[in-house]
Amino acid sequence: MPAATAASGPVLNSPAKSPSLANRGAGRWADLGLRAASALVLLPVVLYAAYRGGLAWLALLLLACLLGLNEWRAMGRAGHLTAAARLAGALYIGLALVSLVWLRHRPGGLGATALLLGAVWATDIGAYLAGRFVGGRRLAPSISPGKTWSGAVGGLGAALLAGVWLGRLAGLPPGRAAGLAALLSIAAQAGDLLESAAKRRCGVKDSGRLIPGHGGLLDRVDGILAAAPVLAAVIYGLGLENGSWNWHP
Numbered sequence: 001m002p003a004a005t006a007a008s009g010p011v012l013n014s015p016a017k018s019p020s021l022a023n024r025g026a027g028r029w030a031d032l033g034l035r036a037a038s039a040l041v042l043l044p045v046v047l048y049a050a051y052r053g054g055l056a057w058l059a060l061l062l063l064a065c066l067l068g069l070n071e072w073r074a075m076g077r078a079g080h081l082t083a084a085a086r087l088a089g090a091l092y093i094g095l096a097l098v099s100l101v102w103l104r105h106r107p108g109g110l111g112a113t114a115l116l117l118g119a120v121w122a123t124d125i126g127a128y129l130a131g132r133f134v135g136g137r138r139l140a141p142s143i144s145p146g147k148t149w150s151g152a153v154g155g156l157g158a159a160l161l162a163g164v165w166l167g168r169l170a171g172l173p174p175g176r177a178a179g180l181a182a183l184l185s186i187a188a189q190a191g192d193l194l195e196s197a198a199k200r201r202c203g204v205k206d207s208g209r210l211i212p213g214h215g216g217l218l219d220r221v222d223g224i225l226a227a228a229p230v231l232a233a234v235i236y237g238l239g240l241e242n243g244s245w246n247w248h249p
Contacts, residue, residue, distance in 0.1 A: 134154070
């Protein structure tokens, strides 16, 4: 494996290491501590950069973009993807970067960015908890066998709660905030499935090893990659970029 991908390259699937259903059920919370520890380290950095905006936010996004492109390059190599497929993935990451910069630096950008991050993170947490507590029917077994319908519903419900609360702080009516949060949750879950499909196509388990408990950076931000352009398009298309998103913590 090249040195560039040894630390952050994709983790190949290994049939010998695939756990049985029984083992997955017994160890369903085994990764919780590591995931929580990683979040506690990364969360303050992201929140500080988002709050400060300007160069701090731009620098964080550029670093994340470079790391994500490096992971995608390694995945493309592992999966022998065509040049067109690799370019499409790179443009997908780049579109999210442009959307995140535009969202934060527009009038009222802190409120819009907070709603985006809060809805996507709430979706991840709600889906994780509901999927493990409730379980049940698989959402897309051919793409990501670990995801369930209960997790999808739990993620949507958590996003609605977070969206209404953050929308109030941003000066949005509850109905509009809930609608945006629901849209972002659906987009984030679609982005999660899209990345799972890409990993399956490339024959890798994780996009990399950068974040303990999560895998690579793309494994952590797959929902944001899909949701950010959606929010930017809605705000621009519906004329919500007029500064009505005022942050009142």
